[in-house]
Amino acid sequence: MSDISGASGEVELVQLLTPEGERLEHPEYSFSGDDDQIKNFYHDMVLTRRVDAEATALQRQGELGLWASCLGQEAAQVGSGRALGKQDFVFPTYREHGVAWCLGVDPLHLLALFRGIDLGGWDSQQSRFHLYTIVIGAQTLHATGYAMGVERDGLVGTGDPDRDMAVVCYFGDGATSEGDVSEAFIFASSYNAPIVFICQNNQWAISEPIERQSRIPLYRRASGFGFPGVRVDGNDVLAVYAATTAALERARSGSGPSLIEAYTYRMGAHTTSDDPTKYRLADELEHWRLKDPIERVRAYLRRSGSGDDPFFADVEAEASDYAADLRARCLALPDPEMLDFFDWVYAEQTTHLAEQKAHYAEYLATFEDVSQAPVDGLAPAQSASGRQPQPAYPRGVH
Amino acid sequence: MITLTMAKALNAGMRRALEADPKVVIAGEDVGKLGGVFRVTEGLQKDFGEHRVIDSPLAESGIVGTAVGMALRGYRPVCEIQFDGFVYPAFDQIVSQLARLHYRSRGLLQMPIVIRVPYGGGIGAVEHHSESPEAYFCHTPGLKVVTCSDPVDAYWMIQQAIASDDPIIFFEPKRRYHERAELDESLAPAPLHSARVARPGTDVTLIAYGPMVKTCLDAAEAAAEEGHQLEVIDLRTLSPLDMAVVYESVQKTGRVVTVHEAQLNLGLGAELAARITEQCFYSLEAPVLRVGGFDIPYPPSRVEEEYLPDLDRVLDMVDRSLAY
Numbered sequence: 040m041s042d043i044s045g046a047s048g049e050v051e052l053v054q055l056l057t058p059e060g061e062r063l064e065h066p067e068y069s070f071s072g073d074d075d076q077i078k079n080f081y082h083d084m085v086l087t088r089r090v091d092a093e094a095t096a097l098q099r100q101g102e103l104g105l106w107a108s109c110l111g112q113e114a115a116q117v118g119s120g121r122a123l124g125k126q127d128f129v130f131p132t133y134r135e136h137g138v139a140w141c142l143g144v145d146p147l148h149l150l151a152l153f154r155g156i157d158l159g160g161w162d163s164q165q166s167r168f169h170l171y172t173i174v175i176g177a178q179t180l181h182a183t184g185y186a187m188g189v190e191r192d193g194l195v196g197t198g199d200p201d202r203d204m205a206v207v208c209y210f211g212d213g214a215t216s217e218g219d220v221s222e223a224f225i226f227a228s229s230y231n232a233p234i235v236f237i238c239q240n241n242q243w244a245i246s247e248p249i250e251r252q253s254r255i256p257l258y259r260r261a262s263g264f265g266f267p268g269v270r271v272d273g274n275d276v277l278a279v280y281a282a283t284t285a286a287l288e289r290a291r292s293g294s295g296p297s298l299i300e301a302y303t304y305r306m307g308a309h310t311t312s313d314d315p316t317k318y319r320l321a322d323e324l325e326h327w328r329l330k331d332p333i334e335r336v337r338a339y340l341r342r343s344g345s346g347d348d349p350f351f352a353d354v355e356a357e358a359s360d361y362a363a364d365l366r367a368r369c370l371a372l373p374d375p376e377m378l379d380f381f382d383w384v385y386a387e388q389t390t391h392l393a394e395q396k397a398h399y400a401e402y403l404a405t406f407e408d409v410s411q412a413p414v415d416g417l418a419p420a421q422s423a424s425g426r427q428p429q430p431a432y433p434r435g436v437h
Numbered sequence: 438m439i440t441l442t443m444a445k446a447l448n449a450g451m452r453r454a455l456e457a458d459p460k461v462v463i464a465g466e467d468v469g470k471l472g473g474v475f476r477v478t479e480g481l482q483k484d485f486g487e488h489r490v491i492d493s494p495l496a497e498s499g500i501v502g503t504a505v506g507m508a509l510r511g512y513r514p515v516c517e518i519q520f521d522g523f524v525y526p527a528f529d530q531i532v533s534q535l536a537r538l539h540y541r542s543r544g545l546l547q548m549p550i551v552i553r554v555p556y557g558g559g560i561g562a563v564e565h566h567s568e569s570p571e572a573y574f575c576h577t578p579g580l581k582v583v584t585c586s587d588p589v590d591a592y593w594m595i596q597q598a599i600a601s602d603d604p605i606i607f608f609e610p611k612r613r614y615h616e617r618a619e620l621d622e623s624l625a626p627a628p629l630h631s632a633r634v635a636r637p638g639t640d641v642t643l644i645a646y647g648p649m650v651k652t653c654l655d656a657a658e659a660a661a662e663e664g665h666q667l668e669v670i671d672l673r674t675l676s677p678l679d680m681a682v683v684y685e686s687v688q689k690t691g692r693v694v695t696v697h698e699a700q701l702n703l704g705l706g707a708e709l710a711a712r713i714t715e716q717c718f719y720s721l722e723a724p725v726l727r728v729g730g731f732d733i734p735y736p737p738s739r740v741e742e743e744y745l746p747d748l749d750r751v752l753d754m755v756d757r758s759l760a761y
Contacts, residue, residue, distance in 0.1 A: 130506075158541040169509070170541055174533050180499055181534070184506020191462075191488055192510070219530075222499035229494055383540045384578050386547050386602035389630070389677035 050256050052270050052302060055277040058330045060338025062277075068285065070277040074345035080121060080276045081336045081346070082354050084113040087137040088333065089358035090146045093366055094136075094153065098311040102369065103153045107134045111274070111306030114332030115239045117141060118279025119207065119301070122287060126167075126194070126204035130182035133171040134239075135209050142168045150369045157375060175210075176217030179236070182208035183223045186232035186290075195233045196293025205290035206234045207283075213244025215260065216252045224264040224296075233290040235283065236261075236298045239273060241305035246318040258300035266296045273303030274332040304330070378403075438621050444614040446588035447477050447553075450595035451515065455485050458513060461599055464491040464500055465517030465553075474519055475555060475614055497523055501530040504550050505538070513549045515599055521556040521608075522565025528573075535604050536579030548604045551595070555611035556584075557648045557698050558745055561738045568735060569699035574606045575676040575708070582676040583629060584608035586650035588618040590673065593626035601629065608675075610648035632679035634686065638668035641692040641755050644683060644709055646672040649696045649746060656751040667755065675705060683709065684716055691722035692758040696746055701729040723761035728754045 053068050091108050098106040109116060116137025123129065123141065131138055136149055148161040152171060159170030172178035186206040189195060194204050214220050215238060227234050238257055242249050253260070261268025269286075271278040279301055286297040304327040308315050340346025381396035382388065441449065454461045463478060463485075469492035472479030482490035493500045497518055504514035518524045524531075531552065538546045558567030574582045581603050585591040591609070598605040627633060635650055636657050645653040650671045657667035668686050672678065687693055693713055695706035706727035713725050728746045736744050 157543070158537075160543070162545060163542065164509075164545070170538070170546075172534075174529060177502065177529060177534050180502025180530065181506040181509065183499075184503030184508075185510050186506070187503060188507045188510025188512050191512070218526075219498055219502060222494070222496040222502070225494050225496065226499050226503050379543075380540070383543050385581070386539055386544070386549075389581075391677045391680075 050270065052272055053278045053282055054272040054275050055281060056275045056335055056339060058274070058335050060335050060342050062339065065278075065281075068271075068278065068281040070281050072280075074340065074343055077277070077336060078340060078345060078350065080117055080280070081333065081340060082357075083117045083121065083137070083140060084276065084333050084336070085354050086358050086361060087113050087117060087140050089362050090140070090365060091136055093362040094146075094150055095307070095311060097150065097366065097369060098153070103150060103311075104155050105310050105312060106153050107310045108307035109134050109136045111304050111327065111332070112239055112241060112301075113137050114276035115237075115273040115279055115301035115303045118276040119237055119283040119299075122280050122283035123167075123207065124200075124204065124287065124291070126202075127287060128167045128169070128185060128189075128204070128206050130169045130178040130185070130206065130208045131171055132175075132178065132209055132211060132214070133173050134211070135171075138209065139168055142166050144168050146365055147368050147372070150365070151372055154369065154372060156372050176214040176219040176223075179208050179210055179214070179220050179223035180226070182206050182234060183227045183232055186227065186234040186296075187230050189233055190230070195291060198292075203291035204233070205287045206232075207237060207287070208234060209237050209239065211244065212238065212240040212242065212249050212252055212257060213247065214238075215257055221264075224261070224266075224298075227296040228265045231293070231295040233293070234296045235286040235290055236296065237283070237301060238298065239301045239303055241273075241303050243305050243309065243315070243319065245309040245313060246315075248319075256300070258298060261298035266298065268298035268300065270300040270302050273301030274330045274335070276332060276336060303332075438619055440617055440619050441588055441592075442615050442617050443585070443588045443591045443609070444475055444477050446592035446618075446620065447595050447609065448479060448481070450592045451478065451481060451599070452484075454515070454596050454599040455481065455489060458599075460511055461513045461515065462489050462491060462507065463515045463517070464493050464504060466493055466495055466500070466519050468492060468517050473517060475611065477553075477555075477609070477614070478517065497525075497527040498530050501527040501535060501550075501552065505530065505535050505548065508548050508550050509546065513599060515551045515553065517553045519555070520566045521554055521568035521570055524552075524554055524570060527552075531574070531580070531604075531606070532577050536577050539603070540579055547602045549599075549602045550604045551598045551601075551607050552605070553595075553607045553609060555614075556608045557610050557612060558735060558738075558741050559612040559648065561741070563738070564735070567738070567741065569697065569730065571606070571608055571675055572699055572704050575705065580604055580606055580676065581630070581674070582606045582608070583674045584610065584647040585673070586610065586613065586635075586645075586647055586671050588616070589620050590671075592620055594629060594673070597626065597629035608647055612648055613651065616651070627673075630674040630677055630679060632670055632672045632674065632682040634668060634682065635671040636667070636669040638666035638690070640665045640690060641667050641694060641758050642683075642686040642690045643667050643669045643694050643696060643751065643755075644672060644706075645669065645696040646675060646705070648698060652746060652748060653696055653751060656748045656755070659748060660752060660755060665755065665759065672705075678708070678712070680712055680716070683713065687713055687717045688720045691720050692761075693721075693723075693725045694728060694751065694754045694758055695725065696728045696751055698730050698745055700732045701727055702732045704729055723758045726754050726758050
């Protein structure tokens with residue numbers, strides 16, 4: 040009887056740094072950077088985790104409507120984010136806060152989205168970090184199309200490191216069941232697009248375990264579409280960095296797409312609206328806590344002597360200061376103006392929408408501030424918004 | 438002055454667009470060597486290459502989704518969805534992705550994408566090849582929706598749509614692909630998002646678009662023999678609607694019949710009736726009446742001529758309007 044997993048042999052996992060902080064050799068992948076670079080990874084991961092924790096706290100205090108935590112996935116995000124070249128372009132899901140950090144996107148923009156201020160307020164072209172996509176898997180096609188454009192622009196395989204570029208697309212294990220992801224794999228493969236697909240397999244799609252999405256290891260899906268796939272320890276920042284660097288080089292050189300499955304774990308809830316105690320066991324969390332992506336780097340840096348107490352204390356202090364400042368900036372965000380949203384629907388405004396906006400503005404003008412209302416006799420009833428309705432209702436509003 | 442079919446006019450329009458802007462690309466199933474199942478893109482891949490006229494894998498969501506990505510990279514994709522009934526697999530990419538990126542980015546990102554959809558019935562096709570799904574897209578903010586009714590409009594409107602910085606769903610009345618008209622390129626085209634009076638009249642306004650314009654013109658010809666002068670409006674743009682032309686006509690005639698192939702329930706006719714009632718209430722001599730497909734899924738082709746509005750059903754509704 041054939042192996043129902045569809046592939047024989049052991050599942051391979053690229054690991055260059057053990058949970059205990061020991062460096063490993065791998066026949067194909069290696070990390071050639073120095074300890075200063077590893078200290079930078081550590082810094083980025085600690086800052087990412089601190090921003091994430093602050094955002095979760097802000098949500099618990101009612102300051103954000105929702106937050107999708109990346110707790111536990113810092114190595115998968117920082118390792119890949121720091122491997123990006125200065126031309127490469129990223130398409131994230133809604134959880135890539137660590138990648139956003141690496142590309143210099145102000146975390147305030149991420150908080151603004153989850154606070155309900157806007158729908159993605161950063162300049163995605165300038166930051167090379169596309170807006171968050173909330174519909175699962177939809178961005179994989181955008182990334183593939185972008186990569187097809189890059190190839191048409193002649194920015195692949197020239198051998199000029201200042202010219203060649205690649206696209207990185209993130210998605211999760213749940214997304215691999217979406218049709219769009221399969222279509223993206225097919226288009227990318229068919230057109231040999233310069234793209235790296237990074238699947239952060241965090242084991243859970245809200246309450247559904249990976250076994251519900253796939254009966255084979257996800258990285259093996261790639262071979263069915265005609266490009267290479269590799270599973271790396273997603274909690275090992277060195278392995279993720281090495282695998283991403285290699286895949287990016289492959290894409291930039293014109294050798295086509297590849298898939299990296301970063302095998303990791305969602306240490307938090309799916310979002311702040313979720314309750315994982317209903318569907319997963321506490322000992323699973325404990326098992327993964329021992330594989331923490333930050334602790335193993337700290338252990339390595341202590342072991343190698345590159346990181347001492349003052350270094351770790353400095354990073355902690357910087358993270359605390361950064362979080363306090365971020366919180367203050369978040370609370371100071373002004374609410375958006377409803378009237379502005381009419382202007383962003385089309386590049387070329389329509390008469391209909393301009394009229395609808397004008398009518399709404401007229402309607403608003405029929406209200407006045409309660410503080411300026413006449414006070415003789417009883418105070419008139421107040422609307423929930425604090426605006427004061429006028430008796431003369433405008434005609435012709437539609 | 439040349440005489441050409443609507444299919445050839447669309448082909449010539451796309452050729453012009455490909456020549457005018459190197460960022461214009463065409464993508465879709467079978468659009469390359471075959472020239473599309475209706476031959477609308479015939480010869481374009483041969484002349485502009487596989488990088489600009491792209492045979493796509495058989496995946497509609499993929500066609501539109503990758504077009505979004507190419508637009509982010511500065512391209513102006515023109516996607517072909519092979520038949521109206523096959524646009525639904527791309528619905529999320531059109532409605533939740535394409536239509537929103539300009540809005541989400543507060544105007545930083547533009548989506549100059551045209552999605553061509555051959556639509557409507559009357560060709561004796563099998564299921565899913567005769568649909569009129571325009572209302573779904575008109576209901577979606579961020580999209581613009583247009584449809585041509587003759588070769589001259591087809592030639593100009595496809596070029597205008599490709600030049601637009603907004604995403605446009607471009608519906609092509611497939612049963613009119615082979616009808617001919619004379620094209621005089623020296624005449625300047627009307628703006629893309631404008632309606633036109635296709636035939637002036639004084640008694641009843643017929644509002645139609647796409648394949649039903651010809652049906653209404655035929656009906657107006659027949660009515661004239663009975664002494665009724667029907668004004669026929671070709672909407673051309675379904676979202677945004679050009680209501681000024683409609684209001685002017687209704688204020689003159691006082692009677693309106695809307696005509697489309699799509700099912701009546703919540704179709705374009707319903708929106709037109711609402712807006713006309715709001716704006717022309719005191720001009721109306723009769724309620725706004727609607728002719729359309731019945732509120733059933735498109736029937737098998739042996740009875741499609743009964744399902745589709747025809748000259749008689751239009752004139753019957755005109756009589757009902759005149760009876761008020």
